[in-house]
Amino acid sequence: MTRRLVTELCGLELANPTMLAAGILGYTESSMKSIIEAGAGAVVTKSLGLEPRNGYPNPTVVQVDCGLLNAMGLPNPGINYFSEELKELKNTGVPIIVSIYGFSSKEFAKVAETAVSLGADALELNVSCPHVEKGGAEIGCDASLLAEVVGEVKKRVDRPVFVKLTPNVADIGAMAGAAVEAGADAITAINTVKAMAIEVETARPLLANKFGGLSGPAIKPIAVRAVYDVYRTVDVPVIGCGGITSWQDVVEFMLAGASAVQIGTAIAYKGLDIFKSVTRGINTYLKKKGYKNIKEIVGLAHKF
Numbered sequence: 001m002t003r004r005l006v007t008e009l010c011g012l013e014l015a016n017p018t019m020l021a022a023g024i025l026g027y028t029e030s031s032m033k034s035i036i037e038a039g040a041g042a043v044v045t046k047s048l049g050l051e052p053r054n055g056y057p058n059p060t061v062v063q064v065d066c067g068l069l070n071a072m073g074l075p076n077p078g079i080n081y082f083s084e085e086l087k088e089l090k091n092t093g094v095p096i097i098v099s100i101y102g103f104s105s106k107e108f109a110k111v112a113e114t115a116v117s118l119g120a121d122a123l124e125l126n127v128s129c130p131h132v133e134k135g136g137a138e139i140g141c142d143a144s145l146l147a148e149v150v151g152e153v154k155k156r157v158d159r160p161v162f163v164k165l166t167p168n169v170a171d172i173g174a175m176a177g178a179a180v181e182a183g184a185d186a187i188t189a190i191n192t193v194k195a196m197a198i199e200v201e202t203a204r205p206l207l208a209n210k211f212g213g214l215s216g217p218a219i220k221p222i223a224v225r226a227v228y229d230v231y232r233t234v235d236v237p238v239i240g241c242g243g244i245t246s247w248q249d250v251v252e253f254m255l256a257g258a259s260a261v262q263i264g265t266a267i268a269y270k271g272l273d274i275f276k277s278v279t280r281g282i283n284t285y286l287k288k289k290g291y292k293n294i295k296e297i298v299g300l301a302h303k304f
């Protein structure tokens, strides 16, 4: 581990600024251990709710030109079932962030409380899923509902609360402001971009749910803009996410204002080596530029 890359995030220490994004391989203890062994600085679990949920029928993920389109429908075994998985991960020394969702502020708070009792180091509130009614982006698009959810969770837990925002709003900075005023400790930007694909021979929408969320390189410039907007609006750390596939992407997000980043879709394309190759690349970049600590590059693009 090189000290240069050590990242402090809301009191958590990450060996480097990369994290596994929610929903990609974050289902089981063994998949998360493999991500930790691959060099991620922290891991975010699949989003978990109060009750088990089946998700949508197939097809739930399709490949499009420059990324993935998914409408999984938040399948998960429920927060209580996850206790064994979390127990096993406690001694890895790598922060485990539990992503949660709910269909009301009270439900969010209950899942949050359970996640913390099971050992979550931090929580990430998924208020941004573009394809689940009432529990997803509907919260993240409504500033007062968002504030209510964040406030209720903050009342019930004593761990850092990250709020993951949707890009499918007119002013993501305003949504970040509402979340931070209600107590959010960090903002994750962004979840997937609402999107659709149609098969031309049959005229059928490709996803069973018709609409889904686009991820991967296509959304990177949207995500960089969102991070830039959030960084200049609020005074808490921003976690960048969306389309990262290389160390240059990570540096770009950090220059826009991200203190750490999450990687999802690129794992499907490049495999788990991405965590090590990205951290090696950032380290070389920092050394070449004469920076002693990764913190020094956060938000540098705002000088111009």
Ligand SMILES: Cc1cc2nc3c(=O)[nH]c(=O)nc-3n(C[C@H](O)[C@H](O)[C@H](O)COP(=O)(O)O)c2cc1C
Pocket (backbone or CB within 6 Å): 021, 022, 023, 024, 046, 047, 061, 068, 070, 072, 074, 099, 126, 164, 190, 191, 192, 214, 215, 216, 217, 219, 241, 242, 243, 244, 262, 263, 264, 265, 266
């Ligand atoms: C198959 C799939 C499942 C996902 N599941 C979740 C989820 O459960 N919770 C969540 O907050 N985000 C979920 N996401 C969104 C990712 O965490 C991430 O925000 C998004 O994919 C953009 O990053 P990327 O381009 O690096 O994948 C999912 C994305 C994909 C592709």
